[in-house]
Amino acid sequence: MNLTDKLIVLADAAKYDVSCASSGAPKRSSRSRDGIGATNGAGICHSFTPDGRCVSLLKILLTNFCLYDCQYCVNRRSSDVPRARFTPEEVVRLTLDFYRRNFVSGLFLSSGIIRSADYTMEQLVRVARLLRTEHGFRGYIHLKTIPDAAPELIAEAGLYADRLSVNIELPTEAGLTQLAPEKSGQTIRRAMGRIRLGVEESDAEPRAPRFAPAGQSTQMIVGADATDDFTILGSAQRLYGAYGLKRVYYSAFSPIPQSPRSVPLSAPPLLREHRLYQADFLMRGYGFRAGELLSAPGNLALDIDPKLAWALRHRDQFPVDLNRADASTIARVPGIGVRNAKRLVQLRQIRRIRWDDLVRLRCSMSTLKPFIAVQDYRPGLGEAASETLRHALTATPATQLALW
Known part of the structure; x- marks a missing residue:
């Protein structure tokens, strides 16, 4: 496949990951003669996705090949979808080309798992390292962390990326066991803990290299199992408290062709996702507790905010x-x-x-x-x-x- 064909496949494959907002990223100091790019500022144009969302990041997967068979994922091992893979150098080239054309202000990079978690994480880190050290890129970089990867790889990723994220995927351990048995909630939370520790240590020592200065985020899939909003908001509240997350993103489950019978055949109402975002905003910005917004098991009302x-x-x-x-x-x-x-x-x-x-x-x-x-x-x-x-x-x- 040529680079354009790869981009078509891997940009489309990345659309299901919504935890890619660039808010909260600090402006990186840059000497005008030795760096390019900016997290914000004049002259940055935005591109629009087919559904009308405005984005300013090049949002792609390194590859949509994957060793895992998560039942809710379009890129699962058993899924019959076109596959492609970038080299780290190709991602660097695309990022710089898109930036120089004012299409994006940064990069959101995730990946399926290939060979091993460590190998995949090494490839993601290599992209960020090349951009920062060889090309002086000072725009925004968001890396999706592979939870099973070695701690030293996650630590290195935090030195180059503005934000790291680890997707919790499903709000309960039972949901992960049912739909993604190859993943472990404990492993995911351990990776979140390492990132929080890195951020706190960096903040405590002003002279230390900045570690993921825009913090970390995560994503939960809504409607892939029977988990209700009461449980989802309770999980989000615990994640904010335990790991200092900047954001929890909610992604309504989207059925795909040849979906396995273990997941619903129809998507939940998009308004449900919207209500969860509103409730999440009330918890983060207004001081509401999850138990105030829903005092008993069930879902948020759809007809009223x-x-x-x-x-x-x-x-x-x-x-x-x-x-x-x-x-x-x-x-x-x-x-x-x-x-x-x-x-x-x-x-x-x-x-x-x-x-x-x-x-x-x-x-x-x-x-x-x-x-x-x-x-x-x-x-x-x-x-x-x-x-x-x-x-x-x-x-x-x-x-x-x-x-x-």
Whole structure:
């Protein structure tokens, strides 16, 4: 295969891995005469995938050959898909060519497992080493770590990559045993622990080489087994706490031709993936706990966003007096985000907050109305019951999406 044919195959094979955002990467210091590339800045154009997502990374697999037979994976050993493999030098060439044409600002590189975990990880590290040391590339690099690889290889990867990721794949050990018996949750978590230790040691010693300065992330597949959102969010919360992850990504299972009978034949609703991202954002940015968003086994509601659903279940905590409550409490009000909560706290140091102030801040007025009290407004005593209010607030798509 020529390079273009390989790119077609291996870029398509990489689309199922969604843990490739470049947010959080620091700007690498660069002397203008001895380096190229930038994590951010003017002049970087973006390319668009066929489904309309905007990306700024060259996102490919080193190879889609794989020794493993994970039942949910399009690239599994028993899958009948076109196969291809890049050499490390070809990936370096593509990355530099795409960057010089302003198509990308960096590289996301993953791979199927070939020969052994150590051999595959050596190839991934070689790509990053060549880019950094031989070509002075200072753009963003995200490497997908092979959990079974030797610790010294993971350590070397962290010296060249801005972010490392280890996919947890499925949220439970039982799910891995059922659908990916060749993988071990313990091995995956051990690799995450090594990465966290490397980041912490680097942060503690300012003169030490930076280790994965943008941290680590992971991905969970949603809908490949019967695991519910209650379990998924609980797993995500533990991962954030135990390994200091920057992000947990959620990928709705996508059935492929000739899928094995061990996985569903139809995909879960994409809206389920969307609700998990919203719930995850509430945990990371608003201080919610997984048990607050779902207090019992089951899935997040699809017809209503998790923040509004929580508020309707806790009507006893409302209305919130915006002239008295702290910023974290105000941010929990549906229709008010963290930024506007801080602005409101600052504003009331000057004068008392009124209804028009919320309008000027472009808060979602129809959503927040039943949940707040200000100087010139307070909900009536006969405010509608939660179920009635829920139907009213979800009457139109515009209302559903206003918060987000």
